[in-house]
Amino acid sequence: MKDLILDVKDLAVEYTRGDLKVRAVAGVDLQLGAGEILGLVGESGCGKSTLGKAAVGILDRAEGDVTFDGKSVAKIGRGKRDPHFLSLQMIFQDPYGSLNPRRKIGEQIADGPVIQGMNRSDAIEKAKSLLERVGLPANAVDRFPHQFSGGQRQRIAIARALAINPRVIVADEPISALDTSSQAAVANLLVNLVEEFQMGMIFISHDLSIVRRISDRVAVMYLGKIVETGRTEEIWNSPSHPYTKALMSAIPHADGKAFMPLDLPGDVPNPAYPPSGCRFHPRCPMAMASCATEVPKQIALADGRKVSCVLQSEGAAVKTLNFAK
Amino acid sequence: MTLLSVRDLTVTLMTGSGPADAVRKLSFDVNKGEILGIAGESGSGKTMTALSILGLLPYKGKASGSIRFDGEELVDFKPKDFRRIRGRDVAMIFQDPMTSLHPMLTIETQLTEHLRHHRKISKSAARAKVLELLDTVKIPDPAAALRAHPSQFSGGMRQRIAIAMALACDPKLLIADEPTTALDVTVQAGILTLLDDLRKKNNLSVMVITHDLGVLSALTDRLLIMYAGSEVESGPTAQLLTSPRHPYTKGLIDALPDSQSDGKRLLAIEGMPPELGKFPSGCAFHTRCAFAKAECSAGAPTKVGISTDRRIFCSVDPFLASQGGSR
Numbered sequence: 001m002k003d004l005i006l007d008v009k010d011l012a013v014e015y016t017r018g019d020l021k022v023r024a025v026a027g028v029d030l031q032l033g034a035g036e037i038l039g040l041v042g043e044s045g046c047g048k049s050t051l052g053k054a055a056v057g058i059l060d061r062a063e064g065d066v067t068f069d070g071k072s073v074a075k076i077g078r079g080k081r082d083p084h085f086l087s088l089q090m091i092f093q094d095p096y097g098s099l100n101p102r103r104k105i106g107e108q109i110a111d112g113p114v115i116q117g118m119n120r121s122d123a124i125e126k127a128k129s130l131l132e133r134v135g136l137p138a139n140a141v142d143r144f145p146h147q148f149s150g151g152q153r154q155r156i157a158i159a160r161a162l163a164i165n166p167r168v169i170v171a172d173e174p175i176s177a178l179d180t181s182s183q184a185a186v187a188n189l190l191v192n193l194v195e196e197f198q199m200g201m202i203f204i205s206h207d208l209s210i211v212r213r214i215s216d217r218v219a220v221m222y223l224g225k226i227v228e229t230g231r232t233e234e235i236w237n238s239p240s241h242p243y244t245k246a247l248m249s250a251i252p253h254a255d256g257k258a259f260m261p262l263d264l265p266g267d268v269p270n271p272a273y274p275p276s277g278c279r280f281h282p283r284c285p286m287a288m289a290s291c292a293t294e295v296p297k298q299i300a301l302a303d304g305r306k307v308s309c310v311l312q313s314e315g316a317a318v319k320t321l322n323f324a325k
Numbered sequence: 326m327t328l329l330s331v332r333d334l335t336v337t338l339m340t341g342s343g344p345a346d347a348v349r350k351l352s353f354d355v356n357k358g359e360i361l362g363i364a365g366e367s368g369s370g371k372t373m374t375a376l377s378i379l380g381l382l383p384y385k386g387k388a389s390g391s392i393r394f395d396g397e398e399l400v401d402f403k404p405k406d407f408r409r410i411r412g413r414d415v416a417m418i419f420q421d422p423m424t425s426l427h428p429m430l431t432i433e434t435q436l437t438e439h440l441r442h443h444r445k446i447s448k449s450a451a452r453a454k455v456l457e458l459l460d461t462v463k464i465p466d467p468a469a470a471l472r473a474h475p476s477q478f479s480g481g482m483r484q485r486i487a488i489a490m491a492l493a494c495d496p497k498l499l500i501a502d503e504p505t506t507a508l509d510v511t512v513q514a515g516i517l518t519l520l521d522d523l524r525k526k527n528n529l530s531v532m533v534i535t536h537d538l539g540v541l542s543a544l545t546d547r548l549l550i551m552y553a554g555s556e557v558e559s560g561p562t563a564q565l566l567t568s569p570r571h572p573y574t575k576g577l578i579d580a581l582p583d584s585q586s587d588g589k590r591l592l593a594i595e596g597m598p599p600e601l602g603k604f605p606s607g608c609a610f611h612t613r614c615a616f617a618k619a620e621c622s623a624g625a626p627t628k629v630g631i632s633t634d635r636r637i638f639c640s641v642d643p644f645l646a647s648q649g650g651s652r
Contacts, residue, residue: 043509043510043511043512044480044509149597151597179366179367179536179598180366180536180577180580181366181580181593181594181596181597181598182593182597183580183591184580184591184592184593185593187591188590188591188593191589191590206509206510207510207582208510209539209581209582209583210582210591212582213582213589213591214589214591246511247510247511249514250510250511250513250514251510251539252513252514252517252537252539252540252542252543253539253542253543253583254538254539254541254542254566254578254581254583255542255566255567255583256542256562256563256564256565256566256567257542257563258542258543258562258563259542259543260514260517260518260521260543261510261513261514261517261518261543262514263511263514263515263518264511264514264515265515267479267481267482267512
């Protein structure tokens with residue numbers, strides 16, 4: 001990988017529910033390079049957002065480490081943050097919740113540069129040019145969030161993240177809340193920005209078809225763990241983990257062939273009580289007896305992807321998975 | 326055999342700046358045992374069409390034209406008449422199942438209450454029927470589910486319970502408004518399989534409303550594409566998805582991440598769908614259409630009928646030649 005910029009090592013994140021400790025992220029390794037889009041996919045409740053938040057320092061780590069550009073990421077607190085981490089940014093799913101409804105757009109975008117030491121009138125000028133860059137008129141600086149549609153607000157949130165020349169953006173479901181016509185436009189904008197500024201981006205989404213289109217690499221997450229990670233096209237053409245295959249087979253295609261997507265039984269289990277052995281075994285159509293007891297090791301396949309499944313063997317080509325129907 | 330026949334349906338809503346037509350001269354049929362899909366972006370009038378069939382239009386909303394359902398004219402219905410058929414002959418499921426389930430009541434209370442309102446049956450008979458329904462929608466351990474509250478189930482299970490409630494009185498027509506939009510793909514696949522089974526086993530007629538063309542491709546027999554309250558194109562699902570003739574339908578299909586386009590960029594339809602009360606004149610899509618001519622903004626688009634069940638509302642019909650169609 002060229003220019004490693006964000007390195008997640010053996011990361012674990014815990015929530016406390018009463019006396020119970022829930023490990024939402026349970027030992028995750030991820031690397032992100034400059035100019036690269038990494039798609040993070042999985043069902044709701046599997047820990048994608050928690051991983052994203054811990055990567056930028058919004059949540060505390062229970063174990064492991066996240067290094068951004070060589071420095072261990074500090075948790076965001078009340079005190080002043082190391083300016084080094086200003087260029088590590090996050091975009092949230094809901095553009096209604098992430099913008100302050102009572103402040104002008106320009107003021108909100110200018111905040112970051114002002115903190116970095118720019119004077120406010122220059123920062124407002126910068127906000128104008130950023131708004132134009134994301135496809136909004138420069139005079140939007142004097143307007144308020146409610147005067148914009150969902151797609152436009154997400155563009156504003158993107159402009160705000162761009163204001164401090166970020167090197168990494170964690171985008172948590174950035175297009176899920178948008179209408180069909182704005183989804184494609186905002187996705188295209190993100191792709192263009194990553195190329196133009198050579199940023200790294202973690203694109204968190206439950207929509208595999210969009211992830212397939214825009215990301216260079218994909219990480220598939222299930223119940224706090226990454227089960228498979230590798231180049232998008234390779235994973236798409238030959239998934240090596242049954243969960244990846246199940247996720248892909250569940251996508252309906254608008255090809256007019258009346259193809260009924262695969263029905264994977266059950267829901268994501270409660271992370272407070274993860275299943276023994278391989279966490280996917282209770283739902284896995286290809287599970288064997290040993291899967292209930294043995295935790296599968298992460299292995300590297302011939303094409304370089306990493307997978308945690310006993311069906312595959314270290315250094316070998318991908319064994320094609322067949323679900324008996 | 327036709328179960329629902331809608332002709333020239335216009336739904337007028339009261340907005341801050343006076344009355345506005347959310348649905349304009351819409352006509353379609355739903356046959357027995359058929360699944361019809363209605364697609365379009367938000368604000369295209371999909372949901373208002375459904376609500377007019379159930380008599381649930383917002384305050385001061387008015388439907389005109391004709392809605393013939395099972396031999397009755399619903400446009401003339403009083404609220405009392407709608408109460409008789411709603412939930413019994415026509416049932417509806419929504420995007421968020423929590424809106425149709427009471428959070429404080431057990432599953433047994435809400436499902437049997439509904440059943441006993443429409444059918445004169447004993448409590449124990451109702452309970453037996455509800456157990457059977459929960460089994461039909463594949464809720465694991467129906468007996469335990471009866472004693473539980475909605476919050477104890479996942480989103481997918483709640484949607485199954487909402488479907489069980491909708492099916493309780495053996496409706497003739499089920500209207501599903503974005504039934505899987507809030508769910509994960511894996512859970513969505515389960516709900517789609519369930520709806521498909523129900524149609525096959527019970528000869529149920531279903532109207533599915535969603536913007537997700539993949540869902541519609543899996544489930545529906547026929548499709549109706551709406552834009553700004555009007556039909557732009559309709560026809561058999563496979564035909565319509567493989568050879569769209571209206572520029573808007575073509576745009577929707579090209580915008581799918583699956584569609585062939587180069588590299589990482591997705592194709593998007595330029596611009597935004599118009600707001601209620603601000604629908605453009607003539608063909609409402611002309612402001613975003615790459616093929617628009619001067620005549621498009623002037624008069625209503627010409628209707629092109631390819632066959633008895635396929636029609637397009639477009640005066641230009643730019644894909645006519647490439648698909649070897651005829652007028």
